[in-house]
Amino acid sequence: MIRTTPFHERLAPLNRTGLWQHWSGHLAAVKYQMDDKFEYFAVRNAAGIVDTSPLYKYRITGHDAEAFLAGVLTRDIRLCRDGQAQYTLWCDDSGHIVEDGVVFRYSSDHFLLTSAEPNLAWFSDRIGRQRVLIEDVSAQYGSLALQGPRSRGILAALDDAVGGLGFFHHTPAKMGGAAVNVSRTGYTGDLGYEVWVEADDANAVFDAIVDASAGQGVIPVGMSALLMLRIEAGLVLIDVDFHSSRFAYTDEERTTPVELGFGWMLKDIATTDRAFIGRDAIRRELTDGTSRWRMVGLKVDWQDWDRRYRAEGIIPPKDEHPVVWEMMLYDDGMERVGYTTSFMYSPALQRHIAMARVRPHLAAPGSKVHLEVTINHRYQTVACEVARPPLFNPARKTAAASTTNPAGASA
Amino acid sequence: MTASRTYDAIVIGGGHNGLVNGAYLAKSGLRTLILERRHLVGGAAITEELMPGFHFTTFSYAVSLLRPDIIHELDLVKHGYFPLLMPHSFAPADDGGHITLSKDRNLTIQEISRHSRRDADAYDQYGHDMAQIVQALKPLFDSVPPNLFSGQAEDALALADLAKHLKGLPQRVLHNIVRLLTGSAADFLDDYFEGELLKGLLSSSGIIGTKVGPRSQGSGVVLLFHNMGEQDGVFGNWGFHKGGNGGLTQVLARAAQSFGAEIKLEAAVSKVLTTNGRTTGVVLADGTELHAPVVVSALDPRRTFPELVEPRELPEDLVENIQRYKFQGTSSKVNFALDGLPEFPGLDGTQFRGFTNIAPSMDYLERAFDEAKYGWYSSKPYLDCCIQSTIDPDMAPAGKHVMSCFTHYTPYKLKGSDWDTERDNLGDTVQRRLEELFPGFSKLVLRREVVTPLDIERTVGLSEGNIFAGELMSPQLYFFRPAPGWNQYRTPIHGYYQCGSGTHPGGCVTGGPGRLASQQIVRDLARSGPAAGAAAGG
Numbered sequence: 001m002i003r004t005t006p007f008h009e010r011l012a013p014l015n016r017t018g019l020w021q022h023w024s025g026h027l028a029a030v031k032y033q034m035d036d037k038f039e040y041f042a043v044r045n046a047a048g049i050v051d052t053s054p055l056y057k058y059r060i061t062g063h064d065a066e067a068f069l070a071g072v073l074t075r076d077i078r079l080c081r082d083g084q085a086q087y088t089l090w091c092d093d094s095g096h097i098v099e100d101g102v103v104f105r106y107s108s109d110h111f112l113l114t115s116a117e118p119n120l121a122w123f124s125d126r127i128g129r130q131r132v133l134i135e136d137v138s139a140q141y142g143s144l145a146l147q148g149p150r151s152r153g154i155l156a157a158l159d160d161a162v163g164g165l166g167f168f169h170h171t172p173a174k175m176g177g178a179a180v181n182v183s184r185t186g187y188t189g190d191l192g193y194e195v196w197v198e199a200d201d202a203n204a205v206f207d208a209i210v211d212a213s214a215g216q217g218v219i220p221v222g223m224s225a226l227l228m229l230r231i232e233a234g235l236v237l238i239d240v241d242f243h244s245s246r247f248a249y250t251d252e253e254r255t256t257p258v259e260l261g262f263g264w265m266l267k268d269i270a271t272t273d274r275a276f277i278g279r280d281a282i283r284r285e286l287t288d289g290t291s292r293w294r295m296v297g298l299k300v301d302w303q304d305w306d307r308r309y310r311a312e313g314i315i316p317p318k319d320e321h322p323v324v325w326e327m328m329l330y331d332d333g334m335e336r337v338g339y340t341t342s343f344m345y346s347p348a349l350q351r352h353i354a355m356a357r358v359r360p361h362l363a364a365p366g367s368k369v370h371l372e373v374t375i376n377h378r379y380q381t382v383a384c385e386v387a388r389p390p391l392f393n394p395a396r397k398t399a400a401a402s403t404t405n406p407a408g409a410s411a
Numbered sequence: 412m413t414a415s416r417t418y419d420a421i422v423i424g425g426g427h428n429g430l431v432n433g434a435y436l437a438k439s440g441l442r443t444l445i446l447e448r449r450h451l452v453g454g455a456a457i458t459e460e461l462m463p464g465f466h467f468t469t470f471s472y473a474v475s476l477l478r479p480d481i482i483h484e485l486d487l488v489k490h491g492y493f494p495l496l497m498p499h500s501f502a503p504a505d506d507g508g509h510i511t512l513s514k515d516r517n518l519t520i521q522e523i524s525r526h527s528r529r530d531a532d533a534y535d536q537y538g539h540d541m542a543q544i545v546q547a548l549k550p551l552f553d554s555v556p557p558n559l560f561s562g563q564a565e566d567a568l569a570l571a572d573l574a575k576h577l578k579g580l581p582q583r584v585l586h587n588i589v590r591l592l593t594g595s596a597a598d599f600l601d602d603y604f605e606g607e608l609l610k611g612l613l614s615s616s617g618i619i620g621t622k623v624g625p626r627s628q629g630s631g632v633v634l635l636f637h638n639m640g641e642q643d644g645v646f647g648n649w650g651f652h653k654g655g656n657g658g659l660t661q662v663l664a665r666a667a668q669s670f671g672a673e674i675k676l677e678a679a680v681s682k683v684l685t686t687n688g689r690t691t692g693v694v695l696a697d698g699t700e701l702h703a704p705v706v707v708s709a710l711d712p713r714r715t716f717p718e719l720v721e722p723r724e725l726p727e728d729l730v731e732n733i734q735r736y737k738f739q740g741t742s743s744k745v746n747f748a749l750d751g752l753p754e755f756p757g758l759d760g761t762q763f764r765g766f767t768n769i770a771p772s773m774d775y776l777e778r779a780f781d782e783a784k785y786g787w788y789s790s791k792p793y794l795d796c797c798i799q800s801t802i803d804p805d806m807a808p809a810g811k812h813v814m815s816c817f818t819h820y821t822p823y824k825l826k827g828s829d830w831d832t833e834r835d836n837l838g839d840t841v842q843r844r845l846e847e848l849f850p851g852f853s854k855l856v857l858r859r860e861v862v863t864p865l866d867i868e869r870t871v872g873l874s875e876g877n878i879f880a881g882e883l884m885s886p887q888l889y890f891f892r893p894a895p896g897w898n899q900y901r902t903p904i905h906g907y908y909q910c911g912s913g914t915h916p917g918g919c920v921t922g923g924p925g926r927l928a929s930q931q932i933v934r935d936l937a938r939s940g941p942a943a944g945a946a947a948g949g
Contacts, residue, residue: 045495215809217803302479318643350479351483
């Protein structure tokens with residue numbers, strides 16, 4: 001029997017569609033109402049509630065916890081202060097990405113790491129003689145994301161500790177009488193928070209958040225809308241935008257942090273004395289310039305898109321539901337120079353956008369590439385421009401509490 | 412010359428078309444000034460906070476027809492363009508029945524099938540046929556129409572292109588276009604549907620803003636017009652701009668300013684200056700003269716021609732055609748601030764987020780029209796309502812709501828009374844109708860704003876309160892908007908142009924007139940300087 005999340009009892013009656021999918025062994029609502037695009041807009045214009053409990057959660061404790069993570073994670077955990085969180089990667093010895101996740105630092109001997117896929121064996125096998133304990137606490141906690149411009153006001157009304165919380169910071173708080181941890185993190189690219197609760201407290205916390213949201217246009221948001229939001233936000237998804245090196249058969253399937261656009265995590269790679277898994281390979285990649293790709297954002301030329309379809313007698317499709325198979329990219333000489341990994345029509349940006357990999361010489365914003373589409377069963381190309389992700393990046397996402405984004409100004 | 416500054420172009424009127432036009436002119440490098448009579452830009456596309464926290468879309472209330480080219484060419488997304496989804500179109504009936512069309516096709520089919528199984532696939536057929544019609548007409552909608560009367564080679568070429576385009580259309584599409592351009596919405600819809608509730612809902616797009624009933628010839632073209640829009644690529648879909656249409660015109664103003672256009676508020680123009688058949692600028696109500704070789708009027712044809720310039724400066728046939736041009740505004744708005752969500756028996760307000768269409772049948776609409784024919788407003792009016800705060804919660808305080816109710820038919824000229832006398836009675840009529848369908852509605856009302864055709868005329872300046880700056884009827888479209896021979900944004904006065912909804916493609920928040928007029932102006936300037944019409948009409 002597939003498991004349900006700690007919030008299922010509350011969320012199940014709200015799912016008017018009867019549509020569920022499986023996410024890491026749990027039931028997850030595809031959408032709560034037939035118009036998933038309305039859920040998308042709730043996040044962009046009010047706030048949406050997303051049950052993210054199926055994420056794997058590992059508690060990492062012990063005297064050597066920091067040193068251990070500094071050695072296995074690609075990004076330097078020593079730069080993360082207590083009460084902060086880091087988006088991070090872990091790689092193998094060949095410098096290919098195993099997975100990504102968010103690590104929450106409570107203290108030098110206490111961390112919580114989340115990931116989309118199971119990783120207990122991988123991390124445990126790398127402890128060696130260090131004094132570190134890794135526990136899979138996935139089932140003990142639920143996590144509920146409240147994402148969107150109204151999220152701060154709603155959660156701050158429950159506990160002021162949330163009001164001043166900085167981007168990628170977390171804090172203990174109290175909601176619905178329960179002790180929770182609130183982080184300013186999420187998978188939507190908007191202002192947003194995740195509330196981490198003991199499974200037994202899930203109902204009380206859920207009720208408190210729903211009560212505080214009353215009358216503010218807040219609705220539950222399913223996986224379908226979440227996957228639209230994350231593409232605008234430029235947030236990668238395993239098995240879509242990259243594959244775990246552990247389970248890849250060829251290096252073509254693998255990708256490096258630099259190739260996936262995470263060079264910013266490795267600014268000190270040339271000089272650091274931090275030995276971490278994959279360091280030497282990544283150094284060689286950078287020194288020798290062997291990166292094959294760069295992850296970029298793509299903005300499709302709106303008029304060209306429409307023109308190509310119209311010329312074929314077809315009404316130009318504009319579907320916000322992502323295309324998660326590869327679409328090929330060409331340069332002006334029709335050489336194949338990359339491919340999209342996620343593609344969608346963005347309602348916020350009013351054009352098609354993509355997350356894509358291109359050859360490094362075409363990675364500069366403004367570079368022109370041509371996207372292959374099939375129209376009337378024939379290949380055609382549509383003009384695109386390379387842009388720096390995230391393509392949707394409202395100031396409110398990272399802004400301090402005092403500055404509010406003017407209504408509507410979004411990108 | 413008393414002018415303190417000179418400009419390359421002055422746009423009269425800061426409504427959406429004036430803003431679009433000014434933005435394009437500024438983008439093309441002209442020093443552009445946009446003059447707005449009121450204290451805020453937007454014209455009939457404004458949002459006003461009439462009670463603290465309650466934002467009313469005083470006049471126009473949804474978006475669909477804004478030309479997609481404008482969104483990208485003026486970089487509107489950067490300036491905050493943000494059309495929200497209106498997920499439902501809900502039509503209640505007095506017997507407790509209801510139908511809801513939504514973005515989800517399966518749900519829509521299921522809903523339609525409850526009333527008629529036959530109508531389910533007929534609805535898909537209707538949508539497909541309409542999309543083909545719109546696809547065929549879109550190039551005409553988005554380009555300067557040819558002048559039938561100029562005798563110029565370029566118009567002859569454009570006409571030949573037009574003929575070629577029409578000849579290239581499938582027979583069924585061309586025939587459908589003619590049926591819509593000349594016939595009634597009822598005749599067209601009757602071929603597809605049998606369900607009265609669905610027909611009431613769909614045919615109401617054939618009467619909005621226009622003095623026709625669904626069975627009048629001429630309602631077909633209105634139906635067509637309201638399907639010419641698109642929302643995220645879906646023809647005929649409507650959205651709600653963040654902050655209402657006032658939010659949209661603020662975006663347009665920011666875009667115009669970003670290209671260097673200057674906007675001057677509380678600057679009513681009393682007259683367009685002309686010397687030897689050429690414009691030199693404008694005179695403001697306070698006597699200030701502002702000079703520019705190009706002056707563009709975003710006002711309606713009656714303001715643009717006989718009011719801003721002396722009729723003796725204009726050809727007689729133009730003066731006569733503008734006199735014959737039909738305004739006859741027939742629409743009002745009643746806006747409510749509500750203490751909570753209205754409930755339809757068996758449904759809660761979250762199940763009709765979007766349009767609520769009070770027209771349970773075509774008979775209902777036709778009867779509502781009957782009263783208008785004889786000079787009175789409908790005792791049971793057609794209402795196109797929207798509880799906008801269920802789409803954009805920033806429109807009202809938490810838990811409270813604003814509801815916009817487009818109200819039809821309310822003729823500008825009342826027989827034996829006037830709108831200052833009838834304003835509250837109209838508000839009562841609308842509120843009574845809503846109470847019938849949503850029991851307890853009146854108890855929710857915190858504030859009511861009634862905007863009659865007379866109020867539209869007084870506040871916005873639209874003659875006779877016509878929301879489209881002149882009726883959308885075939886004799887006033889395309890070759891003939893606003894008058895034969897003057898359909899290319901030029902006027903008989905050199906350098907004086909028109910860009911309001913009284914020009915092609917017409918009313919609604921399309922921005923099309925503003926954009927196309929700017930193309931014409933920029934083209935004229937590149938050739939030989941500000942131009943007059945190629946030849947006098949007729």
